[in-house]
Structure formats: C-alpha cells, structure tokens
Amino acid sequence: MVVLDTREFEAKLRDLASIMRHASRRAVEEAGTRLFLDCYEVPPTVPYRTGRLRSSGSLHVDGKRVMTGATLGYRFGNAAPDDPASVVPGGHAAVVRFDAPYAALVHEAFNVRFQHPGSGPKFLESKVRNWPRYLEIIRRYLAGVLR
Numbered sequence: 001m002v003v004l005d006t007r008e009f010e011a012k013l014r015d016l017a018s019i020m021r022h023a024s025r026r027a028v029e030e031a032g033t034r035l036f037l038d039c040y041e042v043p044p045t046v047p048y049r050t051g052r053l054r055s056s057g058s059l060h061v062d063g064k065r066v067m068t069g070a071t072l073g074y075r076f077g078n079a080a081p082d083d084p085a086s087v088v089p090g091g092h093a094a095v096v097r098f099d100a101p102y103a104a105l106v107h108e109a110f111n112v113r114f115q116h117p118g119s120g121p122k123f124l125e126s127k128v129r130n131w132p133r134y135l136e137i138i139r140r141y142l143a144g145v146l147r
Contacts, residue, residue, distance in 0.1 A: 019145065025092045027141035029061045031134040032094025036067055038127045039096065044120030046098065047106055051076040056100040063087040096124060 036059040039046050046054050055069040058079035063086050068079035079099060086095040098107070106112050109121030 020142070023142055023145040024138075025062060027138040028092040028094050029066060030141055031137040032059050032061055032096060033067060034137055035059075035094065035127055035134055036096045037072075039098075039123055040072060042127065043118040044114075044123050044126055045116070045118050046123045047112070047114050047119040048116040053098060053100045053103060053106060055079065056103060057096070057098045060086050060095040060097070062092055098124065 036057065039057065040054065046057060048054055051074045054072070055074040055076045056079055057069040057072075057074075058065050059067040060080070060083045063082055063084045065080065065082050070079065080097060083095065083097075086093055100106075107121060107124060112121070114120050
C-alpha cells in the first residue's frame, strides 16, 4: 500500500497564502504611495495657490489613512480621516483623494487659471491613465516576495 500524505504540503500552502495576503497589501500600498506622490511631482501636479488643495490630499489603504498632504509639508486644511467605505472585501485597495470643497472643480479646470509651474487640470486622472506603471510596482513587489 502507498499513502500520499499531503498535510505538510497543504500547511506550506496555507503559510504561503498568509504571506501573500500580507505582501499584496504592502504591494498595493507601495503602488498607492507612488500614485499619491506622482500627483505632487509629475506634471500636471496638484495646483498650489494657498496650499489647501494640496493639504487635502490623502492616501488610504484598506480604509486606513496612511499618508496626507501634511506628510509632504502642506499644513492647511484637513485631509480625510480613515475611510471604511474604501475597503474591498477579499482584496486590498489604495485610494487617493483630494477633499478640498473645490477639488473637483479645479481638477476639471472649470474657470481656473493655474499659476504654479507644472500644475494643471486632471492632476489625478492623468496619473491613473498610466495605470501600467502602478501595476508594475505591485508585480515587482510580489515577485520579490516569491523569490
């Protein structure tokens, strides 16, 4: 008689699943951080006049606020607190948002004259159009974990 016992194999698979759940959260946070920073660093950037719009920026990962405009030195206004609505059941999510009351109007450039060099409309949307960049950050992070 031959017995194939897969208990050890299945235990290692459970361990790997746990490692990957944690790693995928970190990978999403890294990609979200890059997206958030790109809004401030890659033209068109978040416009700057009083600093309130830049201060209102925040990055949330799995509903928890992990970075704000204040992190980058912009001290006016408040960024959104933790955001339970941005939790994705069974997965991970990074959410970048700007919560100044006029953020959407400025983003869409309704009657806005941009004075700060490099700033402009679609300061968030223009980054999302480059989604392969952020997906590659996730892929690289997870590939490193699997090595």
